[in-house]
């Protein structure tokens with residue numbers, strides 16, 4: 106293994122949004138949850154992490170750069186993932202480059218890791234989920250580990266619980282497991298992204314000034330103080346998991362939406378039941394819920410599901426493209442962009458939904474009529490600037506390797522960021 110070679114692998118991994126939430130751990134170090142959860146993987150075209158991992162005998166320590174800045178790998182979560190994946194490394198031979206790494210060599214070789222999130226890291230868009238899933242997936246490829254996606258998910262879980270669900274595309278279940286060592290706490294795919302490809306997802310990134318409680322400390326406080334969480338984990342979630350699996354299997358949007366909204370609301374109720382109470386949603390979040398609830402009610406059958414993680418951003422899932430364009434009209438009516446924001450940066454991702462909604466410019470936003478369900482309730486307030494921007498996306502695929510060398514984030518000669 107001597108020489109000056111650098112071997113590297115680049116991968117791209119999606120983020121995910123839970124429709125049955127994970128909240129509460131029974132083991133903090135291994136990251137073992139108190140209930141199963143189910144998520145939808147989001148299209149990596151709009152939200153994803155790209156990670157390049159490299160190994161070389163010339164590296165003298167493990168190093169990592171996140172979005173161009175060097176970060177410490179000393180934290181327990183990074184160390185757990187690195188240790189677990191190293192212990193599964195196998196022989197690697199690259200005849201073209203004349204590289205031969207024996208299984209036992211991996212203990213002494215150091216790694217360079219560079220990662221980039223194509224969305225804001227601190228905006229509550231589950232960067233840790235895509236990030237840890239990508240790290241583990243890329244390292245497994247680099248080290249020729251023979252583990253399947255589910256076994257890799259149990260390693261990513263030790264970086265961040267929700268990360269285990271980003272090892273698959275489509276619809277994913279994290280099975281809480283029973284074993285004390287956590288080996289059976291892993292993700293499985295329920296259906297791939299093609300199974301239900303009518304769904305359209307619109308994320309409202311809500312402006313928030315307040316500092317939020319991290320998921321990790323928030324759920325610790327909930328486990329310590331909330332009686333409602335015990336009821337949720339024991340009585341409510343197990344039934345909902347069965348119903349949600351059925352709804353996904355049958356593409357039953359009415360049940361899917363009802364379960365998704367109820368579970369998000371119960372998660373936030375559990376936060377409120379924590380002492381001291383945790384508030385993740387803000388007034389804008391509540392207004393978005395009200396817009397969707399009023400519309401769903403007036404239609405008689407749910408058109409859109411909403412769900413909120415540990416922050417004020419709304420993730421809305423529309424039953425199809427037509428519904429998504431009607432939703433976007435409603436959202437833009439209530440939450441038009443600020444004077445200084447142009448429409449092109451206000452609606453990002455799949456902009457074709459905007460065209461479907463018949464909106465070409467800001468004048469079309471100003472001309473939007475009040476939605477029929479609120480017409481009798483004038484005055485209908487506008488909340489200009491309360492949403493930072495919207496991301497239009499859809500369910501998407503799981504992790505992939507990027508073989509195009511130009512997409513690598515590390516220099517192939519030096520192993521340092523490009």
Ligand SMILES: Nc1ncnc2c1ncn2[C@@H]1O[C@H](COP(=O)(O)OP(=O)(O)OP(=O)(O)O)[C@@H](O)[C@H]1O
Nearest residue numbers: 154220221226227229230231232233234236237415
């Ligand atoms: N691309 C990445 N690769 C590895 N780790 C990452 C990556 N992106 C984020 N992380 C890790 O995740 C941490 C951020 O996680 P945190 O849970 O605070 O925010 P979030 O996941 O963006 O939001 P939320 O969990 O509230 O949805 C970072 O400090 C870093 O440790």
Ligand SMILES: C[C@@](O)(CCOP(=O)(O)OP(=O)(O)O)CC(=O)O
Nearest residue numbers: 123126127265266267320321414415
């Ligand atoms: C509200 C959630 O998004 C909580 C996610 O929590 P994290 O996975 O970020 O927490 P740690 O395991 O402590 O890293 C719900 C969910 O994704 O299921």
